[in-house]
Amino acid sequence: MRRLKARDEHALRELYDALAPWVLGLAYRILQDEDEAEEVVGDVFVKVWRHVHRHDPRRGPLVPWVLSITRNRALDELRRRRRWWRKADRLGQAQGPEEQLENPAPHEAAVPGWPLHREVHAALASLPDELRRVVTLAYFEGLSHSQIARRLQQPLGTVKTRLRAAHQKLTDQLAHLKDWLQ
C-alpha cells in the first residue's frame, strides 16, 4: 500500500497479478460478458492507481475496497447499457444459487487469495437459500430492496429482514478475514 501511494509502478503490477483474476471474475459474474468485464478491469486499476491515497486502511483492507470499486463499476456498466433486465434474466437462467456452490477447477487453487475465496464462498453457501437469494440479487445484480421484493414477489419488509439477517450471518463468519496482500 505504501508503495502504491508512493506511485511505484511495480507495486501496481504486483497488485494486478494478485487481484486481476478476482476483479475479472467479479466483473464477469455481474456482466456475463468477457469484453465488458475486461473493460471494467481496466477502469478499476486506473481508479485504484489514481485514488489509492483515498483508501484508509483503518476503515478496511485493500481487497474489499478494490472489489467494491469493481462491483460499482460493473453495475454502472450494467445499468448504463440498458440491458439490465435482459442480462438479469440471462443471469437468472444461467446462474442459480447452485452456481455459488460449484466446485472450482483445480488449477484455480493456485491463484493468490484462494483460501480467502474458499471462506467467503463457504460463508455464502452456508446461508439458507432465501437469504442467499436476496444477497445475490442485491450484491451481484445491484437491485434495490423494492426491486428484489418485486422480483421475488415477496413483501418489502420480508426482503429487508432477510437482507439484515444475511448481513449479520456473513459478518459473524467473515469478521476475521484479512487481506493476503502485504
Next chain:
Amino acid sequence: MTDWLGMSVPPRTPRPELKGRVLARAVARGRRWPLALAAALVVVTAGVGSAWWAYRTIEALGADRDRLAAHVAALEDTVSSFIHDPATRLIQVPVSTGGRVGSVTIFADSVRHRWLVRCDGLAPNARDQAYQLWFVTDQGMRPAAVMPMDRDQPMVMGLPLPQAGERVTGAAMSIEPRAGSLSPSGPMVFHVGL
C-alpha cells in the same frame, strides 16, 4: 461485511495481453497531470508573452504617433510662418498638363532663403517620367527638385535656395526622365520670372 462477497466468485484468469493494456492505461492516466500542467504552463506563457508583445507594440505605436504628431505640428508651424511671414512672396502659376488645368503655388521666403512649393491638379506622369522644378538664376537653370507624380493628388515640398552668390530670378518646371536631369531637356510646363 458484504465488501468481501466479491471474493465468493471464482477467479478468472485474464488474457495475458490484458495486463499490459491495463497497466499502460492506468499509468498513462497518472502521467496526464504533468502533461496537462505542462500544457497549461505553455498556454499561460504564450498568453503572457502575447500580452507583453501587444503591450510593447501598442507602446511603440503610441510613441510613433506622438513623434509624428509633433513632426506634423512643427511642419504646420513652418508652413504657417512661410505663408504669413511679411517677407514671403506668393507666386501662383496656372499650368496645363495632360489636358487638365492645375496650378503651382510658390511661397518664396527671402529671409530664410527657402521656398515652399505646392502643386495641384498636375496630371500623373508616365511611368518613366517625372516633373522637375528648376530655379532660374542669373547663371542659368539649377535643379530644384524632381517630383515623380504617380497619383492624382496635391504635393507640397520645402526647397532650400541655391548657394549665396546666385540670384534666383524665376522658376520653371519641365517633364524629365524619372531620375531627373542636370538641365531641362523635356517639355516645359511653365517658366516664370519672380
